[in-house]
Amino acid sequence: MSASTRPIECERRPAGRGARGRMLGVAAPLALLAFTGGAQDSGGGTRIEFDLHGEFVFDVDLTEDFYHRYRAGLFVPESEPLVMRATTLDDDGDVIMAGGKYLRFTWDQGTFDVRIDRNGLVVLHMDDQAAMSHLTTVLPPTVSSMAREFPEYPNHPIQ
């Protein structure tokens, strides 16, 4: 593996929730994600994707999600945006970008929804404080999958 290649992260952070003391109720679905999810190297970086079809519509604690990567210095929130790409299924069962649908963000500051752009993207820049604030994304049932992408050479704009 070359030094510039970011390893695929399959292991999720265990139930320890750190100083914020979040409840096991969120950790359990995350642990389940570790088993039901898959990961693939998309060439230019690492793509972590989880199947969220049907009733398995999870809250994704973003801090938990990138924590290992953050600790390893592989994701630097102060510099890199968090790239979320959402897909859904059309009437024929084909995977399409979930443009126009909303992702819900909820944390101790409140709740708001952000619309997914036509490329299926929500691009979020955070400082360290926000990154560690357990900002949680809630996927609506109409969004079947949300990948967190970590491009190897991220530059503006993310498209």
Place this chain on the structure above:
Amino acid sequence: MKLCRGAILAVALSVLPLAGCGVAGAQDQREFRGPFPLAELIAAGVEQVGPDTGVEIRMEVRGADGAVVPYALVQLDWGDGGRTAFQSDVEGVFWIRFPPFALDSEAVVSLRTIPHGTDFVVEDYASFSRPLEGGVAAVRFSSYVPAATRG
């Protein structure tokens, strides 16, 4: 000649409703300049759509010259919660919505840009992002019925 007058009248009558819609649309649009409180934005939306529904906000980011700014950043400073900034689309449009009473925040909204091609690995946000001088957020509000919040 009568036929000609009739045609002109018909055209005028058909155009009037369109002109009316255009004026109404312009009135519906609000412009926010510089850093402004998120509460002010939401309050303006609630005033327009009513207090019992969610507020959907379409925000188009424009520069001082009035031109759309592609891939602008809509930054939200949350005080104790830190900073989040969302990238708009290629048309400078960013959509956000708030369920009723979802936020009681003193967050501040500001508009920023990032030079195209900026390498995110080399620099940090404070150095590569810049305030959009003279920038305007052209905002339109609409209502929506929020889905039940999942527990």
